[in-house]
Amino acid sequence: MKLFILLLVTKACLCFDVPATSCKSDLSIDNDKYNVSETYHTDGGYPTDAHFDDDGNIFYIEAGSNFNGYYFNARIIPLNSTTPQNIPGLPEGVSYSIAIDKNNKKVYFSTGDGIFSYDYETQKATLMSKPNAKFNMISIDKDGNKYVTKNVDGIEEVYLLVGESKIRFKTLEALDEMAIDNKNNFYFIRDEKLFVLKSTLSLPIVLGNVTYDGMAQISFYEERVFVASNNLTYFHENDTRFMKIINNIPEKVSAIAFDKDGNFVLGLLGKLLHYKKHQCYLRKN
Template sequence: MKYIILLLFIHKCVTFDVPKSGCKTDLTIDDDHYNVTETYNVGDVYPTDAHYDPYGNLFFVEYGRNYKGYFFNIKVIKQNTTDAQNIPGLPDGESYSIAVDKKNANVYFGTSKGIFVFNYYRNEATLVSNPDFKLNMIFIDKDGNKYITDNPNDTEELYLLAGDKKIRFRSFEALNEMAIDDKNNFYYIKDEKLFVLKSNLSKAQFIGNVSYKGFAQISFYEEVVFVASETLTYIHENDTGSLKLVKNIPGKVTAISFDNSGNFILGTYGKIFKYTANNNECYHRKN
């Protein structure tokens, strides 16, 4: 008799003793659940323009203020580390933008002293343009073509680079933020509105309203477009509805980037949070 009671006791433990950590979800996007698995402290700065390279290293721009005024520095958190490191060779306080060339596995930096590329062997940045070359933001499409923005007349304008020659895109001006997806569609924020210029169309399409207070980032995973602009919103590429709001974000977010596995980071003042998919299932007692 006592063996039957013992078996019943074990059966109840196996059925109902579920670890609480397996059921906890920090953030949900559609039907996918994510948990914070790493927190990087980055100091008294805003992390912006974050990008994973093909090897799992996270590059980002830190924006802050010191006794000299405002500064922009590019840093890297290498795979399997937790500390943000400086990148030797970049202009101090004047490194503004990052672009990953997925086709050629290179990372480029836009600075006040020209365009630099990350040298993995030397662990430093190397100048690949004229040091007098002016730009604010840099982008690279799926074919390896480079684009930059500049504001010669106090209006942000977009150019295609052909060697040292700049070819202006006249349909793009007064941009706040921009990103190019893996299909060479151009997504951009202008006047607190999100637009897309698809590669097979000649006219941009309005997607939806977004808040913009000076910091934002557009990012992609598979066929979903994400916008981190204090809030975090997203929309499926072919969806005609409005942008969806992600709840439970860790404050006002200024950066977002996805790695090759679909895990992602969110940047907010002083911190970068890494989110990993939670594939654990919660079992509930059935009456």
């Protein structure tokens, strides 16, 4: 009799898929749920301008201060590592921005001592411009063109780099942050407002307000545009009327970057949080 009851219970259990994990998530974006999978501890500064390459390595700038004043160091977290590493060949303290050309598998660093590129074979950075080519931000469009910004009399100006020459991009100026999506649309922050200069338009348009206090990052995943600037907001490219705030961000956020699978990192003071998509498994009859 006991054996018969056990067989009935076993047979009944085979009719269900037991959930592999709970459905609790740390945050949600639309219908996607995410949990923190890793915490990467930095040296105490704010991670800014973070980027994934297609191999899963994370490049970012760490902004902080010490007895010598403010510093901006470019660092890498290699795939399958949780420890940020310095990048040999880069000057200390003056790396301001990172751009990744995924089509050509190139990584560029804009520094106070020129523009450097990353060599995947040697895992070192080498100078690729004149040492006096000092720019702040660097961005790359889908065709591999490089755009840089430079502060001239207090105004941040944008230039297109052509070899060692630079051509003024007069449509954009006096901006604080900039990013280019895969359709060659320019998104930027100016006067605590988010703008976009569409590749099909001649003048930028305002998308909404953002809180900006010196650190922010604009990033993209599929049809969504994300802005990390104190809080974390996003909207869909085909519906720019509403900017949504993502809840459950633990504190002030300074960077966001997505990998090719839609997982992402958030930069917060002293750390990067790695969020991965979370699958809920439901019982089936």
